[in-house]
Amino acid sequence: MTGNLGEGLALLGLGMGFVLSFLCVLIGSMHVMSLIVGYLNKIFPEKIEVVEKKSVNSSDDAAIAVALAAIMLKK
Secondary structure (H helix, E strand, O other): OHHHHHHHHHHHHHHHHHHHHHHHHHHHHHHHHHHHHHHHHHHOOOOOOOOOOOOOOHHHHHHHHHHHHHHHHHO
16 A cells, blocks of 8 residues: 555656646746747837727717607607
C-alpha cells in the first residue's frame, strides 16, 4: 500500500508542478506581450472617430407626442 501511495503522491506532485510551471510561463508571456502591444500603440496610435451628436428638433418631440396620444386613445 505504501508503494502505491508514494507513486500517487509523486504523480500528483509532478502533475501539479507541470501545471504551475505552465501557468507561470503563460503569465510571463502575457506580461511581455502587453509590454510589446503598449509600445506598438505608442508608435502606431489608433485613430479615434469623433461622432457628432444630432440635436433633437421640436418637430421630433411633437411627432412622438402625437404617436403616444394615438396609442393611448386605442386602449
